[in-house]
Amino acid sequence: MNAPISDDFATTLLAWYDRAGRHDLPWMHPRTPYRVWLSEIMLQQTQVQTVIPYFERFIATLPTLPALAAAPQDDVLALWSGLGYYARARNLHAAARLCVEQHGGDLPRDLEALIALPGIGRSTAGAILTQAWGDRFAILDGNVKRVLSRYHGIGGWPGTPAVEKQLWRLAQTHLPRERLADYTQAQMDFGATLCTRHDPACVLCPLQAKCAALSDGRVAELPTARPSKPIPERHAVVLLAEDAQSRVLLQKRPAVGIWASLWSLPEAGDHDAARDWFGRHLHGDYDNAEALAPIAHAFTHYRLQLQPLRWRGLGLRNLVHDNGDLRWVAREDLVKLGLPAPIRKLLLGVAQNP
DNA sequence: AAGACGGGGTT
DNA sequence: AACCCAGTCTT
Incomplete structure (x- = not known):
């Protein structure tokens, strides 16, 4: 033809x-x-x-x-x-x-x-x-x-x-x-x-x-629409830890999966896992957290509900500090890193409401 | 062949 | 809330 x-x-x-x-x-x-x-x-x-x-x-x-x-x-x-x-x-x-x-x-x-x-x-x-x-x-x-x-x-x-x-x-x-x-x-x-x-x-x-x-x-x-499918919902806790200089603790995400290789807040599947992560990485009282407003974020294939918990004046435990994927980041340096949109929005909001 | 992969816009 | 959009990659 x-x-x-x-x-x-x-x-x-x-x-x-x-x-x-x-x-x-x-x-x-x-x-x-x-x-x-x-x-x-x-x-x-x-x-x-x-x-x-x-x-x-x-x-x-x-x-x-x-x-x-x-x-x-x-x-x-x-x-x-x-x-x-x-x-x-x-x-x-x-x-x-x-x-x-x-x-x-x-x-x-x-x-x-x-x-x-x-x-x-x-x-x-x-x-x-x-x-x-x-x-x-x-x-x-x-x-x-x-x-x-x-x-x-x-x-x-x-x-x-x-x-x-x-x-x-x-x-x-x-x-x-x-x-x-x-x-x-x-x-x-x-x-x-x-x-x-x-x-x-x-x-x-x-x-x-x-x-x-x-x-x-x-x-x-026309064109015929894609067959529709139910959208699952997932929940996670994100840890917003700040040190004495109001820097934020960020973690580089794995090279595969959602938001691959971006910098984000440390994330846990539930409160038990969040408490565990906190205990292994940070000095301070987990129960002293301030619960911020939940974040709803929609993807094509699932919905994500994030519960941010915030602490101030924390320090990293000596043995875990900086193996490359954890970093204290100053407010003004956030723009230099690739952040997921909802995390960026959260951090900018917190920055305006210190 | 089907699912994973973001975020914003439209209806 | 559902659907769509100047697609490609992985399994």
Whole structure:
């Protein structure tokens, strides 16, 4: 199956992009491979308006790929702090170091070589190659899945391999011969601003005459939603220990699991475990704790209830101090570390209410 | 094939 | 409260 010489879908989308698309996003000026890559990683599962301030801060601090490669992981995670999906930051960092070792400090201009880097899958590789160099590759992100599902009337959850394979084939078929960077951006903008999940602006849509979902009255039900599952709830106690200088005791989380490699408060599964941890690490009276307001934090796959307990004027037991994963941190140094969003919020709140 | 992985926004 | 979003990685 060969792509048509001139695809009406792509031509129409490009014309729409010229008058209604976004042409001034921060990573477009200048549009370098490194900036495109960083933006695409940040944009995975995250919307443009959320990404922009993080991108600006990140690129101002680490303006080049070699600068990223040379940075400590804690600095990279601090720049990512609050954006979520922290594996993206760890993979980005590792990939930058691989580029320095294997590709002369540049991002490779090759689909398979890009996919071989951690954090870059087929869609992100295509987005990088089209936007950085204008090469001819397809993308298949959430926007494109939604647009193609509707335009072609494709049912079935796009997360299933059969549906995804079909969508990839259609995405490939529609590729224009020219203006690949604009075409990639056009699809994203079209999905994000016109062909939205809820209440798409079909009345304004330049593809309305050929949209299968619109003519069949199936716009609202395509693409098929992910099967829903019950969300479990988990509870934990977090220990907010302060020393005589009001520094906070932080612990680096393990390299795997939720909030991997971020700095957080010491955490225990329940009060017995919290008391045990306190006794082994700190001088003072566990029962002298001040119970702060519980924190509710929602993830995609579970809900977390955190009970913060606060002590002041504590010291570490001599034998446990500083094996690398425990650290007293001054208030003003919190911004230098990668903290989970709810922990950062808690610590900033405590700082304002001493 | 299914689950893990964050946080913010929308409805 | 449920669902969604510029996905990728692990098992």
